[in-house]
Amino acid sequence: MNTDFLIKEADRCVKCGLCLPHCPTYQLARDEAESPRGRIALIEGWVSGDLDADHSLLKHLDHCLLCRRCEDACPSAVNYTALMDAARASLPRTAPRWLPDTLADRGRQRMAMKLATAAVKFGMQAWFPSVVIRRLLSVAASIHDVEPRFRIILKNRYAATGVVKGEVALFTGCMGEMVDMPAIEAAIKIITASGYVVSVPPSQQCCGAMHAHAGDQQRAAELKRVNLTAFAKKGYDALITLSSGCGSYLADIPELDCPVMDAGAFIQQNGGIMELPLTEVRRKVAIFLPCTLAAMGQQKQVMALLQNLPGAELLELQGMGCCGGAGLHLITQQHTGEQLVKPLIDQLAASQAGIVATTNSGCALQLQLAAKKAGLVISVVHPLELVAEQLVKT
Numbered sequence: 001m002n003t004d005f006l007i008k009e010a011d012r013c014v015k016c017g018l019c020l021p022h023c024p025t026y027q028l029a030r031d032e033a034e035s036p037r038g039r040i041a042l043i044e045g046w047v048s049g050d051l052d053a054d055h056s057l058l059k060h061l062d063h064c065l066l067c068r069r070c071e072d073a074c075p076s077a078v079n080y081t082a083l084m085d086a087a088r089a090s091l092p093r094t095a096p097r098w099l100p101d102t103l104a105d106r107g108r109q110r111m112a113m114k115l116a117t118a119a120v121k122f123g124m125q126a127w128f129p130s131v132v133i134r135r136l137l138s139v140a141a142s143i144h145d146v147e148p149r150f151r152i153i154l155k156n157r158y159a160a161t162g163v164v165k166g167e168v169a170l171f172t173g174c175m176g177e178m179v180d181m182p183a184i185e186a187a188i189k190i191i192t193a194s195g196y197v198v199s200v201p202p203s204q205q206c207c208g209a210m211h212a213h214a215g216d217q218q219r220a221a222e223l224k225r226v227n228l229t230a231f232a233k234k235g236y237d238a239l240i241t242l243s244s245g246c247g248s249y250l251a252d253i254p255e256l257d258c259p260v261m262d263a264g265a266f267i268q269q270n271g272g273i274m275e276l277p278l279t280e281v282r283r284k285v286a287i288f289l290p291c292t293l294a295a296m297g298q299q300k301q302v303m304a305l306l307q308n309l310p311g312a313e314l315l316e317l318q319g320m321g322c323c324g325g326a327g328l329h330l331i332t333q334q335h336t337g338e339q340l341v342k343p344l345i346d347q348l349a350a351s352q353a354g355i356v357a358t359t360n361s362g363c364a365l366q367l368q369l370a371a372k373k374a375g376l377v378i379s380v381v382h383p384l385e386l387v388a389e390q391l392v393k394t
């Protein structure tokens with residue numbers, strides 16, 4: 001246990017409570033133990049030996065979404081994410097330890113999809129006693145419904161069109177080729193059309209965020225080493241992500257020597273879409289800007305990019321700070337997730353927007369599942385997919 005770090009970081013908290021109104025789990029439960037300040041106090045109590053790591057303590061720590069809303073509000077600059085990651089690494093977990101590797105490993109993803117399809121087809125989900133496995137199967141089956149894509153083989157490098165302005169690396173992520181392929185294709189199309197070479201190093205691996213946040217620091221460190229070899233010291237102008245969950249985690253790795261940027265934010269920061277030949281969208285588009293994009297500090301750029309989409313009628317969905325699809329929470333905290341996503345689904349239903357643009361694949365999945373349950377027919381896309389759809393073929 002890294003006791004010194006836990007004590008030092010927890011000590012920074014002056015217990016002012018300014019973070020409480022920003023915390024989604026506190027907003028739901030109105031319980032101090034479900035707040036950032038309360039969780040820090042629980043960690044302090046456990047480190048000092050005053051509290052046991054019993055089920056109640058572990059549950060309150062595991063409920064944290066790691067949305068980082070509390071970090072933005074904190075006057076003492078508590079590094080809450082690092083504190084929670086370190087605490088979880090030292091404590092038993094209430095969620096199964098095999099889950100991050102199952103979600104991050106492409107072979108296991110395919111197996112889960114096949115099992116899910118068969119389980120749904122033959123009505124076998126109820127045969128599995130574990131709630132987590134049942135939820136995993138139903139999420140996997142819904143991905144299979146929406147995104148039956150293991151089809152495109154990515155090249156290692158895509159040339160820029162026109163005058164070359166630079167070169168970026170594209171981070172596809174462990175789940176990118178399963179849930180984000182349309183976004184990957186759109187990003188390559190728009191970034192190359194904007195004058196940048198796009199490299200897709202084949203040796204890249206999962207970012208490791210799910211492992212780190214689940215307390216598996218050893219696996220997170222292994223993945224970090226592989227990704228540093230793929231992306232660091234290569235002279236890239238940026239490392240581009242299509243899932244801000246991965247982006248916010250990678251942006252905190254100091255050894256990565258290029259800026260980590262959401263694909264849409266990068267385009268907006270480097271000339272925008274005004275010069276691209278685009279047709280009018282002519283529809284209502286709901287926007288959900290995830291907590292992870294806020295953690296990257298790139299919400300304004302993504303919003304500005306969408307505001308420049310010709311003919312789009314935009315509506316920004318306002319929630320409780322997190323949609324509830326936060327990493328493993330999508331699988332392990334279904335009930336809390338449904339409460340957190342409800343205000344977003346209510347706004348979507350009232351707006352009658354048939355499309356939602358968001359920058360994180362976990363949020364996209366969460367919104368898709370919740371909309372389907374509410375009987376709404378919507379598609380959820382990355383902002384660059386909207387741009388790519390409007391690009392006039394030349």
Ligand code: SF4
Nearest residue numbers: 023064065067068070
């Ligand atoms: S990271 Fe999010 S859920 Fe966790 S304590 Fe902070 S605000 Fe609350």
Ligand code: SF4
Nearest residue numbers: 013014016017019074
């Ligand atoms: S805002 Fe920061 S210092 Fe204040 S209670 Fe929350 S974590 Fe502690």
